[in-house]
Amino acid sequence: METPLVQFEQLMLPHLDSAYQLARWLVRNEHDAQDQVQEAYLRAFRFFPQFRGADGRAWLLTIVRNVCYSWLRRNRPADLTEPFDEEAHSGVLDSAVDEHARRADTELLTRALEQMPVLFREMIVMRELEGLSYKEIAVVAEVPIGTVMSRLARARRQLQAEVAKQLKIFSDHEL
Template sequence: MDGMSEALEPDRDAVERFRTVMLPHLDAAYGFARWLTRDPVQAQDVAQEAMLRALRYFHAFRGGEARPWLLRIVRNTWHDARLRRGADQPLEAADEKAADGPDPEQSAMAGDRRRHLAAVLAALPAESREILVLREVEDLTYKEIAAVLDLPIGTVMSRLARARERLACDLKRRLGRRDHGLRDL
């Protein structure tokens, strides 16, 4: 093998460390890819490719928070795939799990609210969707989001505020209510 190939192939210790550090975040990688791609099959492809890239370049990981590092790779992989394919693909179907609970009516209403929220979130522009998913679904801090998106924290805060406003406005419009707030979801 040439020197470049050898440098990119991890040794056994690196693979074991990768398993310990990165594999716990595989679900987060797939979940983020699912929201970005809006397609479960493409999300699997993006998450798989991102994990391969993460393994290949694990030597560049300098410790710290593994999840934001991996989610940045997911985002970059998705951007690369978008450039190859073109624009976003429509969402096939939002997850339609009903909430678990003793009251079937409340469970159905909660499931309905989640479906509306998922549909509105999926319809947002990619920039708004990704920042909302990173904060509200993946529960990353502003600092971690800034690292994933390669933005200053102030920009993260302003984009997040605008994305939340747009989500609330679109959700109100979809539900046909003026007084409906996100906290009810």
């Protein structure tokens, strides 16, 4: 008979990379991300008796997300109230930008994603980096699937716009 700890580790430790990835993008700092991942695992272990065995990764990521949001509320409340200024970015989807965006490098994209409001940033992380389904994202973010779809669409537009903006900053500096 395996102990609860062994069971928990077998089910949850394989998702450590996912947990770290989400935390890293939510708190935007490696050191704090590690602290939050550890805290989330401890919390998950305490709640483990309530886990019904459906989707371990989504269950764990829900806790990681909650822990990170608590941390943001305490340490960087401004991160949670960033305005989402879509107007300012309208009209940037022309083909020239598109061509640039195709060549955007990792540094540029990382910066663009980091500057995105957290509610939209997490959509990109869960969908594009972690490959979660809409349903799983809905579980983790605790919103309906319709909201996942609209947030993800806005997040992609925003990311494209951010990349365009960053490219512009770059070329302005180069001039």
